[in-house]
Amino acid sequence: MTWIRLDDNLPDHPKVLxxxxxxxxxxxxxxxxxxxxxxxxxxxxxxGDRIGSRSQFDELTKATLIISVEGGWQIENYDxxxxxxxxxEMAKAKTRERxxxxxxxxxxxxxxxxxxxxxxxxxxxxxxxxxxxxxxxxNIVSDPVHKELADYLAxxxxxxxxxxxxxxxxxxxxxxLMIERDGRTVEQIRYIIDWCQxxxxxxxxxxxxxxxxxxxDQLRLNAEKxxxxxxxQGEIFLTEFLGSTLNITDTTTxxxxxxxx
Numbered sequence: 001m002t003w004i005r006l007d008d009n010l011p012d013h014p015k016v017l018x019x020x021x022x023x024x025x026x027x028x029x030x031x032x033x034x035x036x037x038x039x040x041x042x043x044x045x046x047x048g049d050r051i052g053s054r055s056q057f058d059e060l061t062k063a064t065l066i067i068s069v070e071g072g073w074q075i076e077n078y079d080x081x082x083x084x085x086x087x088x089e090m091a092k093a094k095t096r097e098r099x100x101x102x103x104x105x106x107x108x109x110x111x112x113x114x115x116x117x118x119x120x121x122x123x124x125x126x127x128x129x130x131x132x133x134x135x136x137x138x139n140i141v142s143d144p145v146h147k148e149l150a151d152y153l154a155x156x157x158x159x160x161x162x163x164x165x166x167x168x169x170x171x172x173x174x175x176x177l178m179i180e181r182d183g184r185t186v187e188q189i190r191y192i193i194d195w196c197q198x199x200x201x202x203x204x205x206x207x208x209x210x211x212x213x214x215x216x217d218q219l220r221l222n223a224e225k226x227x228x229x230x231x232x233q234g235e236i237f238l239t240e241f242l243g244s245t246l247n248i249t250d251t252t253t254x255x256x257x258x259x260x261x
Contacts, residue, residue, distance in 0.1 A: 057073060061073070156194070
C-alpha cells in the first residue's frame, strides 16, 4: 500500500480556492489513483472518464494543477511531492532483500543447531532409549505485500460503512496462499478487491480474504461480463488501469484476469 502526501494548507492554496468541490475531489482522487497504480502522475483519458468529468478536468487544467498531455493529463509537480514508481519499487526491493536475509539467517541457525545436536549425541557413551523424532516445521515468512493486500481489503470494507476489520495472521495467510498456491498476481487480487467492494451485492458478501479466495473465480467472471459490457476496448483499459507491468500481448495473463480484449 502506498500513501500520498498533502500539505495541510492545500485547501487554502490560491490554485485550489477557486475550484468546485467536485474538481477538488477529482484532484485528490487523481493523486490517489496515480499513487496506487504507480503512474507517476499520469491520468489517461480512459481512467479520467471513470473518476471525473471533462469539465472538472478543465477546471484543474485552468488552475494549472494538471496539464494536458498526449493521451490524458499529467499532475503538475507530482514527482516533487509524491513517491515515484522507481522509488516505490526500490523500497519494495529493499524490503524483499531484508526478508531474504532474515530467511537465510534462520536457515543458517537451523543448520548450526543440527550440527550441535549431532556432536552432543556422538559424545554420549551410555546406552539410552531413542526418543521420538519430532518434525520441525519452519516458520513461514510472509512477503510484506501479503500484509499490504490484507490491509487494503480491510480499508475498502471500512470505506463501505462497515467496522474496520482486524487484520489477523489468518488474513495474511489467505492472501499468501492466493499468490503462492492459487497463482494469483498482486495486480489481479487488488483489482478483484476493488471490483467486489464497488459492487452493491458482493461488498456485503466478501468481508474477509478467505471469502475472497473461495469466490475469486466467480468474481473474476462477473467482472469480465461487466467490463465487456461497459468497456469495449479491453486491452487499452487493462494497460491504463493496471499499469505498464501488464503485457497485453500475453493472452494467458489477460485470461487469468478475466478479460479478453
